[in-house]
Amino acid sequence: MGAGMPAERSMTFGPSARRLLGRLRPHRPQLVGVVGLAVLGVGLSAVGPKVLGHATDLIFAGVLGRQLPPGTTTEQAAAAARAAGDDSFADVITRMGVVPGAGIDTSALARVLLLALGLYVAAAALTWWQGWLLTGVVQRTVHRLREDVEAKLNRLPLPYFDRQPRGELLSRVTNDIDNISISLQQTLSQLLTSLLTVVGVLAMMFWISPLLALVALVAVPLSVVVTQRIAKRSQGQFIAQWTHTGELNGQVEEAFTGHELVKVFGRQREVQAAFAAKNEELFRASFGAQFISGIIMPAMMFIGNLSYVAIAVVGGLRVASGTMTLGDVQAFIQYSRQFTQPLTQVASMANLLQSGVASAERVFAVLDAEEQTPDPAVPARVADPRGRVEFQHVSFRYAPEKPLIEDLSLVAEPGQTVAIVGPTGAGKTTLVNLIMRFYELDAGRITLDGVDVTRLTRDDLRGRVGMVLQDTWLFGGTIRDNIAYGRPGATEEEILAAARATFVDRFVRSLPDGYDTVIDEEGSNASAGEKQLITIARAFLAEPSLLILDEATSSVDTRTEVLLQRAMAALRSDRTSFVIAHRLSTIRDADLILMMEDGRIVEQGTHDELLAAGGAYARLYRAQFSQATAGEPEPAVAQ
Structure with missing residues (x-):
């Protein structure tokens, strides 16, 4: 991708820009105030050069008056100049109302200068007020945008996050929104002021000299053509810049999250090479975007x-001919600068505006993503919560072309412990994810105590379920806070009881700060087993009617696992439990064992029944203990 050639052309710049500006609509009163203050401020600033031009005329008239003999009138002095053959000088004397013999009218000059000072002070005050109002509008708009994105993320289905790298999504909701804020803050005020300045200055220019105003207007179409051509080439580069930024963030986030594995396998060079390649792509896109858009300023x-040169030449000729005063030419030259300056500023902001709209497109892509099906308007309620779960001819697939679960039916009676076993990819975790409605069914239905789970609100459904995953998740906070996350409002005694039941209390007591020990966001100051114990304590505290354990003891030592098996046996009493396990020794006491292969239940029964059947479960069980010493009995599990 060469610099200067767009890597990606934005096809929605106009609609995205209008949509972004449309988010300002709730602040119409403030925007009206911003426009009104800008009109007043620009109007006062536009009058200033004309007033200063009058001051120049007073000074120039005084200087000329001293050179003429006193006691004569302006008409007589002009007639004498014409008689001497100097018609241009006569026209200047007449045009400027020079009084022969009189010097500079200092009192009139002082009044004019004070008026100009007052105009500029008032214009500055109005501009400051306008900026204060606009800053409030922009920041409230961005604040609402962040809230909308946060709410949208909570409404998105789990498959959306499966398809999005975390770093890329984080870049959209942080970097891109920050870029939108900066772009709106810096461009809106400047664009409004610049456009009003162009209108006000143009009106004053036509008032002073229509001919010079037409000369100045020749530059406008040329400026528009140049800006459009450059902006069209740079917009694609801005899209590529922010796309590569998100991808680079994804790589960095992935590399730092798994930095231990990177070092273990000695893949630092590969990671650095991938980073360097993506960093180079970002450099090229950023360089192309900034360089191409940066051409606008010098061109303007x-x-x-x-x-400016054309106006100075034509204006000088008109002063010499007596058709304009020197002060008017001076004012017009100031106006010409004020006329081209906002055009140059608008052009120079094109890169910032394009960058902001490119970020807006990425944020709007999140806001436009397909949401999960909404909760029913009139949700059902479980009248008699007992924990009976039934799958009725359930079918599900992640990809339309790749079936996973087809026509599955099963019943988990209240209080039963249902163990789900099978090879990797058989659909074990998918089965419990469907109970939680993390994914929607393709066919069939799942009922909880006879009520279709789709008729319950997700909060109601998930509030009845306690889930402990193999991948532990702890947030930055104390151990006490992490346990209490399972049930807001739990008392200190209830938190301690859950910790004692799950043997968290055993290792917490050895810590200097006890339950006030702060766990960092990555949980790096706690071992994998300790983190898993805390998550189990969290589930204990929630007291759910339905319990799901997905390899919940995979990271604890053997002795702790035996203790946890006893604790979870007590927890599972009077509750329906789904246990996903790879170590078959941990689920021998399950009421029902489901053996899954390729999304189907190929066998079901108790541990002894399945071993006696000599099928897939028996083969899997024997495979796990094939390394045992000949003649050594199979490992027993604490009952």
Whole structure:
């Protein structure tokens, strides 16, 4: 991707820009105030050069008056100049109302200068007020945008996050929204002021001299053509810049999350090479975007200088001919600068505006993502919560072309412990994810105590379920806070009881700060087993009617696992439990064992029944203990 050539062309710049500006609509009163203050401020600033031009005329008239003999009138002095053949000088004397013999009218000059000072002070105050109002509008708009994105993320289905790298998604909701904030803050005020300045200055220019105003207007179409051509080439580069930024964030997040594995397998060079390649792509896109859009400013300055030269030449000729005063030419030259300056500023902001709209497109892509099916308007309630779960001819697939679960039916009676075993990819975790409605069924239905789970709100359904995953998740906070996450409002005694039941209390007591020990966001100051114990304590505290354990003891030592088996046996009493396990020794006491292969239940029964059947479960069980010493009995499990 060469610099100057767009890597990706934005096809929705106009609609995205309008949609972004449309988010300002709730602040119409403030925006009206911003526009009103801007009109007043620009109007006062536009009058300033004309007033200063009058001051120049007073000074120039005083200087000329001293050179003329006193006691004569302006008409007589002009007639004498014409008689001497100097018609241009006569026209200047007449045009400027020079009083022969009189010097500079200092009192009139002082009044004019004070008026100009007052105009500029008032304009500055109005501009400051306008900026204060606009800053509030922009920041409240971005604040609401962040809230909308956060709410949207909570409404998105789990498959959306499966398809999105975390770093890329984080970049959209942090970097891109920050870029939108900066772009709106810096461009809206400047664009409004610049456009109003162009209108106000143009009106004053036509008032002073229509001919010079037409000369100045020649630069406008040329400026528009140059800006459009450059902006069209740079927009694609801005899209590529922010896309590569998100991808680079994804790589960095992935590398730092798994930095231990990277070092263990000695893949630092590969990670660095991948980072360098993506960093180079980001560099090229950023360089292309900034360089191409940066051409706008010098191009506009060049066009403005050409216009300035033309105005100075034509204005000087008109002063010499007596058709304009020197003060008017001076004012017009100031206006020409004020006229080209906002055009140059608008052009120079094109890169910032394009960058902001490119980020807005990425954020709007999140806001437009397909949401999970909404909860029913009139949700059902479970009248008699007992924990009976039934799958009725359930079918599900992650990809439409790749079946996973087909026509599955099963019943888990209240209080039963249902163990789900099978090879990797058989659909064990998918089965419990369907109970939680993390994914929607393709066919069939799942009922909880006779009520279709789709008729319950997700909060109601998930509030009845306690889940402990193999991958532990702890947030930055104390151990006490992490346990209490299972049931907000739990008392200190209830938290301690859950910790004692799950043997968290045993290792917490050895810590200097006890339950006030702070776990960092990555949980790096706790072992894998300790983190898993805390998550189990969290599930204990929740007291769910349905319990799901997905390899919940995979990270604890053998002795702790035996203790936890006893604790979870007590926890599972009077509750329906689904246990996903790879170590078959841990589920021998399950009421029902489901053997799954390729999304189907190929066998079901108790441990002894399945071993006696000599099928897939028996083969899997024997495979796990094939390394045992000949003649050594199979490991027993604490009952």
